[in-house]
Amino acid sequence: MAVRFPSLEFFQALQQRTIEDKARFEKLGYCDTTFGVRIGGNLYAIAFEVYECTSVRAASDSHGLDFVLEAPLELWREMVASIVKNKGADAAHTLNTLSHVGDRMKLVSEDAEGNDKFYRFQASLQEFFDQARNLEVTLPTAGGVPAGA
Amino acid sequence: MAYIAPKDYAADPEIVAKILRTISGQLELDWMKRVGEPAAFRPSDSRGLTLDDINQGGYGPDKLPEVIRHNFSMAPRGALIPPGLPSLGYRVNRKSDVWADVAPSLFEEAKSRRWAPARDVPWSALDVPSHDANHELALCQLATSLISIGLVSCDVAASWEWRMNQEFHEIKYLLCAQMFDAARIAEAFRKRALYGGGSLGVDSRPLGELLKSIFLSDTYPEASAAMNLTLFSFVQALGRHWAAHASNAADQYLGTQLTQDATRFVTYGVDHVRSHLHARPLQAEALADHLDLCENALVGALGAPEMIEPLLLVSGGFAAAAAFYARTADEYFRRCAAAGLGDRRDASALTPFLRMLEGDAG
Numbered sequence: 118m119a120v121r122f123p124s125l126e127f128f129q130a131l132q133q134r135t136i137e138d139k140a141r142f143e144k145l146g147y148c149d150t151t152f153g154v155r156i157g158g159n160l161y162a163i164a165f166e167v168y169e170c171t172s173v174r175a176a177s178d179s180h181g182l183d184f185v186l187e188a189p190l191e192l193w194r195e196m197v198a199s200i201v202k203n204k205g206a207d208a209a210h211t212l213n214t215l216s217h218v219g220d221r222m223k224l225v226s227e228d229a230e231g232n233d234k235f236y237r238f239q240a241s242l243q244e245f246f247d248q249a250r251n252l253e254v255t256l257p258t259a260g261g262v263p264a265g266a
Numbered sequence: 267m268a269y270i271a272p273k274d275y276a277a278d279p280e281i282v283a284k285i286l287r288t289i290s291g292q293l294e295l296d297w298m299k300r301v302g303e304p305a306a307f308r309p310s311d312s313r314g315l316t317l318d319d320i321n322q323g324g325y326g327p328d329k330l331p332e333v334i335r336h337n338f339s340m341a342p343r344g345a346l347i348p349p350g351l352p353s354l355g356y357r358v359n360r361k362s363d364v365w366a367d368v369a370p371s372l373f374e375e376a377k378s379r380r381w382a383p384a385r386d387v388p389w390s391a392l393d394v395p396s397h398d399a400n401h402e403l404a405l406c407q408l409a410t411s412l413i414s415i416g417l418v419s420c421d422v423a424a425s426w427e428w429r430m431n432q433e434f435h436e437i438k439y440l441l442c443a444q445m446f447d448a449a450r451i452a453e454a455f456r457k458r459a460l461y462g463g464g465s466l467g468v469d470s471r472p473l474g475e476l477l478k479s480i481f482l483s484d485t486y487p488e489a490s491a492a493m494n495l496t497l498f499s500f501v502q503a504l505g506r507h508w509a510a511h512a513s514n515a516a517d518q519y520l521g522t523q524l525t526q527d528a529t530r531f532v533t534y535g536v537d538h539v540r541s542h543l544h545a546r547p548l549q550a551e552a553l554a555d556h557l558d559l560c561e562n563a564l565v566g567a568l569g570a571p572e573m574i575e576p577l578l579l580v581s582g583g584f585a586a587a588a589a590f591y592a593r594t595a596d597e598y599f600r601r602c603a604a605a606g607l608g609d610r611r612d613a614s615a616l617t618p619f620l621r622m623l624e625g626d627a628g
Contacts, residue, residue: 146379147313167312208512213522217510219593229600230536236502237375237529240522 119253122197123156123190127254128163128173134248135169141244142168148241150234153185155225156193160185163245165238170245183231186212188222194256197249201256205247212243302344313378317370317436327365327436332545334359334431343433356431358486362545366537370436372530376443381523383454388515392461396513404576405517407467408504409459411573412524414469415501416452418477419531420445422493426486440534447527451501458520470573472566479563487542487549488556494535495601496560500568502528503594511580532601539605554607562615569619588623595620 120127135142142148151164153176162176179185192215199210208214215222216235226232235242275281284294307320321327325344337343338359339351358364395402427441459466480497483489505528509521543550567573568591581587595616602610611617 147375208514208518211509211518213506213525214510217506218589229597229604230533232597232600233529233533233536236506236525237533239525240379243522 119255121255122249122257123159123161123193125161125173125175127249127252128154128161130252131245131248132163132170132173134251135165135245138248138251139168142241145241145244148238150183150238150242151181152235152242153179153182154193155185155187157190165241165245179225179227183234184224184226186216186222186235187225188215190257192221196246197254198256200247200249201252201254204250206243212246213239300346302346313374316374317439318374321370321436327361327434330361330433332361334361334433337433338431340432343435354432356429358426358430358434361434362542363486364430364434364437364538366437366534366541368537369440369534372534373436373440373443376440376447376527376530379526381450383450383457386523387454387457387519389457389461391515391517394514400579401513402464403467404579405508406459406464407572407576408508408580409455410467411470411473412455412501412504413452413459413466414473414477415497416448416450416455418481419448419493419497420452422481422483422489423448425481426489430486444531444534447530451524451527454520454523458516461516467576468572470567470570472563472570473573476560476563476567479560483556485552487539488553490535491539491553491557491605491607492560494531495539495605496557496564496598498528498531498535499598499601500564500594502532503590503597507577507581507590511582536601536605539607543606550607554610554613557602557607557610558613558615561610565615565619584626588620588626591623592620 120130145168147167148165149167151162154161154163160176160179162172162174162182163170164172176182196206196210196212196215200206206212212222212235216224224232224235226235273281287294303324305320305323305325307315307322309315310319327343330343334356337347337351338353338356339347340354341347341351423441423444427438427445430438430441432438456466458464476497480489480492483492502525505521505524505526507521508524509518512518512521539553543553574587577590578584578587581590595614598616599609599611599614602608
């Protein structure tokens, strides 16, 4: 079944993938963080405990989040499109590459330790997004209207 | 001279007599009547049985006194301590000099997030050149510096581990994990430099001065702040930079793993320094003085041609390399503030260095 990006259903489908592809996440190791993904004006809170994603929800603010990855919808769309096309983000579209300089995707946190959780669990978080390769994703066009809608 | 035990056990009549009684079936079983506090610990989640799960009651660290005076032997925390145990001569006996609440879970995390360079790095991705020859030489030069950093970081952790009281075993475990992590940095980047037609680059004297400043720290808190906070803030950023500028899957993987491993050093450093200063606020000046010296040495290492020139090539120009240094320093200063060291920007030798780069980059 196709899931629309961005949507809560998209992140719920990724959450389910951390259970279905458990061995891959176990190989990457413990991952304990609750972080935010801000896509344009929408914020999603995603919690990881031990190996798997334990919850995703729409959030109204960043309270209780270790860090938030913020980018315009177009950049997120580009990243997910790269994941779907290449069966995982290409080098130009990893979370690390996009956030490294800070001018495209912003890594926002209230404290240094929250910030460092992004770096500490980076491979697990990248794999979480890369699991979109296993989904049928409906992406918005450049204008924001879902392709095929 | 080797330590000589106080008895000639093989010839001691009392010990020989006891052994003969045991052989004949007369067991004393005194040890069985004197066992430690009963425990019934179980895993609290799918992590398995962790140190935090078993750190309860007398087996946990919470009841440790600030200064250990009751045990200088090899007896593990929570064991019954008979009289006459030999002192192993521990010199780091103050809890606030070593402790960080995050240490037990970081030790577990280090093992859980383990990786093996021999097989986990997709080395064959390097078989087809994915960047020009100068870029490759620059990566080999940076790898050479990372090897030196890894080797000396092993030494730093090793040089304090054996001096630390056994009652702080979680910290000793973590230092062993740090040694392994640091050894893997040296291993992985040595393999990266030498894969296929590669080579090692030139060692950097200023980098050596920085590493020596850390290695010869007077106290463990100073060594921890200098290595975990200062040095590994830079190493972590270099991992991110390496991955962000990767043109193949091998470098992508190496950069990501370096980032994750280095962040555990940084995370311990922040929590350790904060705990230390919370318990002993007057130590802030000593730590700040030491970091002044190490940051000065860091300026030398970052400004050395063996470091900044390959970074410039990898980054795609001087402005990009200067911006990388600025972001790295900014995150480092945020960590120092989180650790209770205050705002170090005004005092740090990094600040005028960055201004100079910014001027030239502009």
